[in-house]
Amino acid sequence: MVSGLEASVRDALARLRDPGTGRDLVSAGMLGGVTVRDGMVQVEIAVPRERAREMEPLRAQAEAAARAVPGVISATAVLTAHRAAPPGPAAGGAPPPSPGGHAQGERPRAAMLLQEVGAVIAVASGKGGVGKSTTAVNLAVALAQKGLRVGLLDADVYGPSLPQMLGTHEKPQAQNNRIIPISRWGLKAMSIGFLVDQETPMVWRGPMVMGALEQMMSQVEWGALDVMVVDMPPGTGDTQLTMSQRVALRGAVIVSTPQDVALLDARRGIRMFEKVNVPVLGLVENMSYFCCPNCNHRTEVFGHGGAKAEAARLGVEFLGELPLTLAIREHSDAGRPVVLAAPDSGEAAAYRAIADRVWEKASGQATAGGPRIVVE
Incomplete structure (x- = not known):
């Protein structure tokens, strides 16, 4: 059953016309799938591959038309290629290039996103549960405390955690068909968790997830930023591939715990x-x-030093180690990152030192053998 919002979006799109034939998208058979979830719209427009370049203005018009429909928060339109099978090439011959400059069968290269951001840094892990999001948030706040213009993007669509860790569940506002990011702790932040109810499961297939991710990059009014920290989902799947293809990533920070199982997945992430x-x-x-909160006794629950040894083995820099402490957990759950809530603590000092080193490397100011911080 088509929802009322989807029907309205389809009606708006039906008024657009193919500039070459003058036919509307529906009668021309060009309007493919229209997916509407929680006010986020994804539209597919089927065009011949050889016309992809000339149809780019129509794609932009479709996005604008969908965004103008009341109730739509954001919209993305993509061109999907189709064409009748061409006559077979002469024996031994190669298919001719298309008029757009792409070989037949080759998809036109999409424009890179987040071009106003000086350095985009992915914080990633091979598996979940290693404290990646906590690390990403504290690094972002530490970078903002340096006076940098910082964005924080939650790319984990299935398990968004930024609203909780930033201590806000407010809904973003829209202005001139652009989403205004949430401002918190000196950051500009965006997460799918700001757009949907806290307990709503994201039962989405891959294309919808990738569409939502691209919308959070292309349709959010980030403005000019010095650095953006991206909290990646765990693993090595579609999101990681999309980010590497659509964003000029300056680099990645890999988070792991010391035990062998976590390091095995971290190794995959690095590769x-x-x-x-x-x-x-x-x-x-x-x-x-x-660290015991009562007596400060130190226990190496998951082992110790495994990540440092793995970094040396793989030829990457070891940035530092962070303890498992009650303070980090309590401040994260309360929505106040430890670098903000307890700035004089050893944990905050460790996060700041890692952030300093990451910024040195991402901004091209690094020298070999930067500092490693251990919290005693």
Whole structure:
């Protein structure tokens, strides 16, 4: 059953016309799938591959038309290629190039996103539960405390955690068909968690997830930023590939705990970024040890030093280690990152030192053998 909002979007799109034939998108058979979820719209327009370049203005018009429909928060339109099978080439011949300059069968290259951001840094992990999001938030706040213009993007569409960690569940406002990011703790932040109810499960297939991710990059009014920290989902899947293809990533920070199982997945994450030509800025060992809040006794619950040894083995920099402490957990749950809530603590000092080193490397100011911080 077509929802009322989807019907309204389809009606708006039906008024657009193919500039070449003058026919509207529906009668021309060009309007493909229209997906509407929680006010976010994704539209597919089927065009012959050889016409992809000339149809770009129509794609932009479709996005604008969908965004203008009341109830739509954001919209993305994509061109999907189709064409009748061409006559077979002469024996031994190669298919001719298309008029647009792309070989037949080759998809036109999409424009890079976040071009107003000086450095985009991915914070990633091979597996979940290693404190990646906590690390990303504290690094972003530490960078903002340096006086930098910082954005924080939650790319984990299935498990968004930024609203909780930033201490706000407010809904973003729209202005001139652009989403205004949430301002918190000196950051500009965006997460799918700001757009949907806190308990709503994101039961979406991959294309819808990638469409939502691209909307949070292309249709949010980020403005000019010095750096953007991207909290990546765990693993090495579609989101990582999309980010490497659509964003000029300056580098990646890999977060792991010390035990072998986590390091095995961290190793995969490092190799994945290497395969897509994204520099690995370094490896962080999180939950490196546990400090008793009563007697301050140190226990190496998950082992210790595994990430440092793995970094040396893989030839990447070891950025530092962070303890498993009650303070980090309490401040994260309360929506006040520890670098903000307890700036004089050893944990905050460790995050700031890692942030300093990451910024040195991402901004091209780094020298070999930067500082490593251990919290005692």
